[in-house]
Amino acid sequence: MKETIMDKSIELFAEKGFKETSIQDIMDELHVTKGTFYYYFKSKEELLKDIHLQYIERLLENQKKIISDPSKTCQEKLFAIIYKLIQDIEKEGQRAKVFIREINHLSDQYLDIVLPKRDQFRENVQLLIEEGIKNGEFRTDLPPDIVSFGILGIANWSYFWFKPTGKVSDKRVAEIFYEMLIHGIQQNN
Template sequence: MKKYTAGEDSVHMKEKITKESILLFEKKGFSTTSIQDIVDVLGVTKGTFYYYFHSKEQLLMDIHYDYITTLLKRQEQILNKDQMSQKDKLTENIRLLIRNIIEEGPSARVFFRELRHLTDENRDKIRQERKKFRLNVEKIVQLGMEQGEFRKSLKPDMVAFGIVGITNWSYNWYQSGGSTSPEELVKIYADMILNGIQN
């Protein structure tokens, strides 16, 4: 087990506390992981932890906020591709969610599993950010309907809920290195969804 010294660069120490905490939260769960567990892994004192975070809940909030805001920035890049069809933008959103779950691994599982441990105020903030992502998917569906790519009879909000829900649930069961590659999973989901909504 690697030990870190308290004299290391301040930014790096905060990142290391966050990284090791994510691994512990994934393995043990947020509620059963203590601050002592975190500092023991790092080889530092509780004082070092409290220098960067005033509570374990604030650390969890930071993990959630970093995850969703990074995801929104990546989604924004897709939305800004003016030459891309709405069908392709929808596929890219599916790809983004799947790849983020796989690439982020422990962070993704903490993000989806541990939301309930945030305070009501922080939980609402994260839900608002998550809602932005879903509303962007809804906008893609709406534009696709208006441009003739998707059926006119769809309910964009319900379609968006379905797409985000189906794709996000992959965090709970998908394992890298299995018989289905990430890109194959993207194609399966995209085919299943788009065949159901396109004209």
């Protein structure tokens, strides 16, 4: 039931927003009482924190698998991370939207739990870029921290516009992002 409450909440938060969705809205959709909600969560904010933690912990786990693959270059690992973020939109689009859009509704006590994990994901991308610079795979004249923020900004905001059922596949979107990041958009003459 806890997962069912989380799934329905994600759906409603993505559609209406966290602030505009009440606990009663969630319970009405599930046809259960508020007592059921409070059995699993102390508050709507705790529910949002759990949604954030579940999402970022899964992302970190997937990222770790990609980064720890010794058979891949830094460029291949970077592409795999971008592709994984885009690929997840089909099954995790609403969850990602809530994760990105609704974080400002978490109080400091919950942000202290969630933000270090979000930061770790970005720092792992930065470390990958730094390793790629050392290996001669990436340019040395761009600051890895800003590059990592840029990569995640591009990939994360695609949750708001990318349609997995559209005419461009998730893999092609990842390829376009990767090419744009690695080679830029300047015409080679």
